[in-house]
Structures are given as structure tokens and as C-alpha cells.
Amino acid sequence: MSKIMPAVDVVLVGGGWTGSVIGKELAATGQRVVVLERGQPRWTSPDFQAPGVRDELKYTRRNELHQNAATETYTFRNRVDETALPMRRWQFAYPANHLGGAGVHWSGAYYRWDPVEFRLRSHYTQRYGARIFEDGITAQDWPLTYDELEPFYDRFDRLVGASGFAGNLKGVIQPGGNPFEPWRSRPYPNPPMRVPHAPALFGEAAAKLGYHPYIQPSALSTRPYVNSEGLHMNECVYCGFCSNFGCEQFAKASPQVCILPVALKLPTFELRTNAHVLRVELDKDRKSARGVTYVDAAGVETFQPAQIVTLCAFAINNTRLLLLSGIGRPYDPATGDGVVGRNYTHQTSSGVSLFFDESVKINPFMAAGAVAVTMDDFCSDNFDHGPLGFVGGGYIQIQVVSGAPIGNRPTPPGTPGWGSAWKKAVKRYYNHSIPITITGSALPVRGGYLSLDPTYRDAWGQPLLRITYDFPDNDIKLSAFLTEKGTEIGHAMRGVTLAQGNPRTKPYGATGYQSSHINGGAAMGSDPATSVVNRYGQCWDVPNVFVTGAALFPQNSCYNPTGTIGALAYWTADAIKRDYLKAPGKLIAS
Amino acid sequence: MKHAIAAAALGLFAALAALAQSPDFARKPPAWQVALEASKEVAAGEAIATKGKGAALACAGCHGAKGVPAAGAPFPRLAGLPVEYFAKQLFDYRDGIRANAIMGPIGKALADAEIASLAWYYASLEVSAPRATASADQPQRGWQLARYGDNALALPACVDCHGGDVTGGGPVLPGLAQPAAYTAAQLSAFRDGERKNDGDGIMQAIAKRLSDADVKALADYYAER
Numbered sequence: 001m002s003k004i005m006p007a008v009d010v011v012l013v014g015g016g017w018t019g020s021v022i023g024k025e026l027a028a029t030g031q032r033v034v035v036l037e038r039g040q041p042r043w044t045s046p047d048f049q050a051p052g053v054r055d056e057l058k059y060t061r062r063n064e065l066h067q068n069a070a071t072e073t074y075t076f077r078n079r080v081d082e083t084a085l086p087m088r089r090w091q092f093a094y095p096a097n098h099l100g101g102a103g104v105h106w107s108g109a110y111y112r113w114d115p116v117e118f119r120l121r122s123h124y125t126q127r128y129g130a131r132i133f134e135d136g137i138t139a140q141d142w143p144l145t146y147d148e149l150e151p152f153y154d155r156f157d158r159l160v161g162a163s164g165f166a167g168n169l170k171g172v173i174q175p176g177g178n179p180f181e182p183w184r185s186r187p188y189p190n191p192p193m194r195v196p197h198a199p200a201l202f203g204e205a206a207a208k209l210g211y212h213p214y215i216q217p218s219a220l221s222t223r224p225y226v227n228s229e230g231l232h233m234n235e236c237v238y239c240g241f242c243s244n245f246g247c248e249q250f251a252k253a254s255p256q257v258c259i260l261p262v263a264l265k266l267p268t269f270e271l272r273t274n275a276h277v278l279r280v281e282l283d284k285d286r287k288s289a290r291g292v293t294y295v296d297a298a299g300v301e302t303f304q305p306a307q308i309v310t311l312c313a314f315a316i317n318n319t320r321l322l323l324l325s326g327i328g329r330p331y332d333p334a335t336g337d338g339v340v341g342r343n344y345t346h347q348t349s350s351g352v353s354l355f356f357d358e359s360v361k362i363n364p365f366m367a368a369g370a371v372a373v374t375m376d377d378f379c380s381d382n383f384d385h386g387p388l389g390f391v392g393g394g395y396i397q398i399q400v401v402s403g404a405p406i407g408n409r410p411t412p413p414g415t416p417g418w419g420s421a422w423k424k425a426v427k428r429y430y431n432h433s434i435p436i437t438i439t440g441s442a443l444p445v446r447g448g449y450l451s452l453d454p455t456y457r458d459a460w461g462q463p464l465l466r467i468t469y470d471f472p473d474n475d476i477k478l479s480a481f482l483t484e485k486g487t488e489i490g491h492a493m494r495g496v497t498l499a500q501g502n503p504r505t506k507p508y509g510a511t512g513y514q515s516s517h518i519n520g521g522a523a524m525g526s527d528p529a530t531s532v533v534n535r536y537g538q539c540w541d542v543p544n545v546f547v548t549g550a551a552l553f554p555q556n557s558c559y560n561p562t563g564t565i566g567a568l569a570y571w572t573a574d575a576i577k578r579d580y581l582k583a584p585g586k587l588i589a590s
Numbered sequence: 591m592k593h594a595i596a597a598a599a600l601g602l603f604a605a606l607a608a609l610a611q612s613p614d615f616a617r618k619p620p621a622w623q624v625a626l627e628a629s630k631e632v633a634a635g636e637a638i639a640t641k642g643k644g645a646a647l648a649c650a651g652c653h654g655a656k657g658v659p660a661a662g663a664p665f666p667r668l669a670g671l672p673v674e675y676f677a678k679q680l681f682d683y684r685d686g687i688r689a690n691a692i693m694g695p696i697g698k699a700l701a702d703a704e705i706a707s708l709a710w711y712y713a714s715l716e717v718s719a720p721r722a723t724a725s726a727d728q729p730q731r732g733w734q735l736a737r738y739g740d741n742a743l744a745l746p747a748c749v750d751c752h753g754g755d756v757t758g759g760g761p762v763l764p765g766l767a768q769p770a771a772y773t774a775a776q777l778s779a780f781r782d783g784e785r786k787n788d789g790d791g792i793m794q795a796i797a798k799r800l801s802d803a804d805v806k807a808l809a810d811y812y813a814e815r
Contacts, residue, residue, distance in 0.1 A: 004759070044746070045741040045745070045746065049737070049738050049746065049749075051749070194617070200616045213613055222790065223790040224792060231744065231798065234746060249746050250745075250746060373615055
């Protein structure tokens, strides 16, 4: 028998970006809100202060801020005829845990998605013909447009203190900015980041080749800033402990820095940490949720009744909660029927290793998660895909993320993996090497999906989420093309003695890092036959359950997800406040 | 029609101008950095420090022989300051972005090479923390701000940037062990906009969120380091 808590209006599962944004928005209207966060509360001060936070072993190698793979992980296989095995430690991605979620340990790369991404299927079909999509690709249009989302991107910009130089203000291209940028109603609230040496060399070479390099937008504040919630952010100091770390400076945007201090002052907002949600509880007719069951810090199973349930867990963990709760019909790859778990994607990333002569000093430790010179010439549909025969694109850049001494040991191909020759190469190249990174889009395939594992269970006895996926040929072609372009730029850079492209190849695997952008399983759409939620993130089958985050992406663009996730959170909060609270029920007829 | 052609031509011209503007991402070294690389005359620096030069009074008069001020004096320790920080401050006094009635004219009286020489001289001196000049009546608060910051005020720890010891945290990030009167005066100057040589205003923004009691607590804490 579960312990039962007093009923509230809204329960949100997860204290990351979307839970914090939607929770605060609804609490401010007077709704009684509880956010259940499975991890510990951690705050910039004292938890992320130096010297303690600058610990690569603890945070990066031992995954301090990531999901604990010993209690809950994913299983993985490439094809349905294989048996999936659990990932024992994180290599392919870093799912989040703890207050703030991935919004704490992220890099802060901050993009809006190109308008084409929201009508991917129809745009490419119209321009290149339906056959540009290879058989079995289940990519589909979003049920909303960039123009509809723009005001919400703008709101999130002001929450996170976005930095950058506008390339397109209300349709007018701005000299010095990214000419491919989607239109924006206002400039970035903060100026672009400062450029380290390696990205400057990249930008010089890219411009020489006729491309359009620019400084990557980021959610790292570049000057003292008071955000849209009246909270202070400080200036990024390029300390080099950014991705995988909490920011010591209150400079990298996170829920802790940007919104939670305001939410927690509202009498209607409650945050409960160490509260691990097991499932959403449904009524007997399975058309309405009653609340959620979680395990509290003392290990007691607890029921939290609520009128509205919002799933705000890490990316695909929302898909798992839907499956565990029996919300929506699970996807069956054999028949193509069902929707929950459909359209899983990752990010088709690759790189070009660059090695320089000793006059070029990279200083990789002078770094920030999102400091880069980048280019969008090969993103979205910014180039002619006709002769290439694939869909999608990617950005090419040099980003100086970290010179952390355990992970950053670049050596040229052919160097032994140990011994004196390895040591000599490490010494020679530590300060004279950096990769060009390429971040490509990813298309969903009919045989790629998320489901509950029949064998392996988590520490609470529930089935693990199983990933079944391999790359479509489309994305392999894309990666080969982009990596070749990146290698050409590498060869054109001053001081480069060796440029080695490493395109992504099959099979998709669980042991090489690709990005932490794992998406899908609860696709947003306009047709209940091919989507789990409607354009507001509301479940078609259980209208008082809303889903947020990257689980909604029908496919992945080349751009980092958080800008779009934040915009969608405000979009959903707006729909709940404007329409749902006045007349609870389906916001879109089905 | 004429207008349309003119507008099109103008548009094309603007587009070409935008294309012609090739992006330059390279960092330009500031004047103080150029000066430091051009001149490293420690002996010349020592001469100015001990005897002065024209309108520039001898540094030692206030800052003490060997760059350590007398106990109780409100002047900062110069011994062991990073060359970059030292040179930048004198350039900033000269340019007025660090406003000070005594140091402004001294900065103006020194040539770039002389500033560089002084910087190299003081960096060569042994680092020593000042003796305690005040009794800390709020040791806990000073320690907390210095080591952990303040979450509610969005203040990071001082040590995040300035390091945990007298040598400082980097080229333009000096160690903070200084006489209490000096530390308090600087935090007040940042807060009141008299000192604005902190890049994008990072210290001004921090100082504005410190109460008078916080300033005193930090000044006392760093006087005893």
C-alpha cells in the first residue's frame, strides 16, 4: 500500500529545463505544482565551486552528474533479431540525473532549428521528389512551424542569456552574422563569445574557401546579465570545466541559475528531490491520469494525485515512462503499427583530427562548452541535395571544449597505445592538436525504435528501456560528405601538418560517444496514427498527460536540441494556461 | 522603374559589401601585452621604483621597499604581482578606466617601455603576504564568500578565478592577499564605477551585490591571508 500525498493540480516528472519552465509558469498562475526530481539537489554554490568541481575523474570519467548506470541503464541492439545487452557505463551519450538535469552538465551550444526541419518530409519531397527518402525512412513533418515557435524561442533566449550575433533580423540579413540563420524578432541579449586561437584559424580557412563562418551562439552569458526572471548571470571565464560539469560562475544557463530560485519563492511551487517516479497511474478507463507513483528518499512508495501530469524527464526516459504506464500504443516494427517508441534518433556526428606544427599553440584548456567558430553552409537545405541523394545536413566547426588531462590525449594515427613512443607523442601533440567536429542530422528508420526490455530490469524492478537502431544509408552518405568537406577545411588551415577525417560508419554502437542528443519515441504530430502527442505535447490517448523535451522530435536536425526544447516548453505552458485550464480535455480533436 | 533599379543596385552593393567583409576572428593583443613583449628591463624598472622618474614618484615611497607596504598602510602589495596584471593596471590608470588621483598622473608620466620594466621588476620580487592589519570580526562570512561564494546572490567564490594563494589565478587575475583598506577601497571603486577596467564589468557586477558588511568581511579575510 502506497503512502498517499495531498492532491495537487500539476505534477511534473523531472527538475530539468522543461519541468522548471512549465512548473514555474503554471505555479505563477496559482496552480499548485509539485516537481519530482529523482536526483539530488545541487546548487552552484557550494556544490559547483572550485577547486572541488574541477575534477575530471569524478564528473566526466565517473559520471557524477549522469544517470547511475548501476541502477538504471538502457539495453541496446542493432536489429530486432538480436538480443539487446545493457550498457554498463556511459559511452555513447550522457543521460542526466540530479536537479537541473542535462541543463546542468550540458555544453551550452544554443541553436534555433531551421524552418525546413519542421516540414522536413514535405519540403524535401517538393524540392527533390519523394525518392530522395530511402525506403524505410519514417521522417515526418512537425505539426507546427518555425514561425509559430519564434516568439517562444525569443522567450527562452532571454531566460538563458543567449549570446551571439544575429544573422537575420525579421528577414533582413545582418552583415557579420550567420547568413543562414532563421529569422529572429530580436538580437541576442548578449554579444558572441570570445574566440580562441584554433576556432580563429578554422574561421580564416573556411572564409578563404568561400564559406560563411561565424561564432557559435551559446547559453553561456558573455557579460553580467539579469535574465527574464530577474536573476543574475555572470560572465563566462572560459575555465574549461563546462561539458559534464556544473558551472562555477553562474554563467552557463541552468535551471538552478535561471529559474528555480524564482519558482521556489512561489507558495504554489514545491520541489521534491530524491523522488524517483515509477509510473503514471491511470483511471480504470485508461483515458485519464490520476497522478504518479514514486519512490521517495526513504525508499517509500508514494502516490502523488494530480489533475495534470507532465513528463519532463531526460529525453527518451519520457518514452520509457509512457511505456511503463501503458499510455499510447507501443510501436511494432514488424507491422509499423503503434506509436510509442517510434522514430528514435541520435546525432550523426563525426570529426577530423588535426595535428599542427609546434608554432601553433592550441591551449585546449582555455575552453568553454560552446565556444566555437562554426558554419551552416551544409546544414538543413542550405545546399543542393539533388546530386548528393541524401536528406539532411550538418554543421562543421572547431569548438574548444576542454583540455582535461585524462580524456584529452591526442596522438596521430599509427602512434602506439602505450609505452615511450606514446608518451613522446602525447607530449608533442597535447598543445598542438584539436579536432574539427561535425554534427549531422539523423533520420528515423522503420526498424529503429524504443521498447521495454524483456530481460533486464532496473533497481526498482522495472524493465529497462531497449534501444534498437542502426543508421540508415542516408546518414552514412551524409557523414561521408560532411567529413570530406571538413577535411578540406582542415587542409586549408595554417599550421596543419595532418588532417584525418573520421566519418561515421555502420554499425551504430553503444561504445563510442556520439552526442547526448538521443531523441524520439513520443513524436509530436498531427496524426494519432504516427504520433504520440499533438502539437501541444498533449497525449492523444490520455489528454491530461503532457510530454516535453527531445522525446517529441520526429527526427533530429543537425542543431543542438536545447533551444528548441526550451521554446517548446514555453509553447506547451502557454497552451495549458490559455486553453487547457479553462476547458480541460483534448486541445486538438482526434 | 528607375527607383527599382537603383534599389536593386543598392541591394547588390550592400550584399557585395557584406561579402567583402571577410570575418576576422583573431584576437588583437592589447597595448600592454605588446609593451611587455618589447621591453623586459628589470634594472630600469628597479631604478624607477626606487628613485621615481619626473612626475612619477618613486613607487617605494608608498608601496614599500621590495614592493611590500608598511604595516597599516592602505597601499597594495606590488611584489609578485603578475606582469600582465601590473602592466595592464598602469595602462588603465593612464587611460582613466581605473580612476585614481595619485596613480592617474603617475601612469601618464610613464612611457610604455617604462611600465613594462616596472612590471618585470615587481614580478621578480619575492611574494609575501601582508601582515594582518585588522582583526576579522566576521571571519565566517569572509571565508564563505572567498571559498564558496553565495548562491542566493549568484556570487561565485573569489578563489574560482583569483586562486587560493598569494600568487593569484592567472595573468590578469592577481592574488587577493592585500591590506584590508586597499581591498575595501577596490570593491567600493568597482561598485561605484570609479574602477571599470574589468573587461565586460565582471567585478563591477559582483561588487554591486556585496553589502558593506560583505566588503568588510572580505577585506578582513584577505588581510590575514
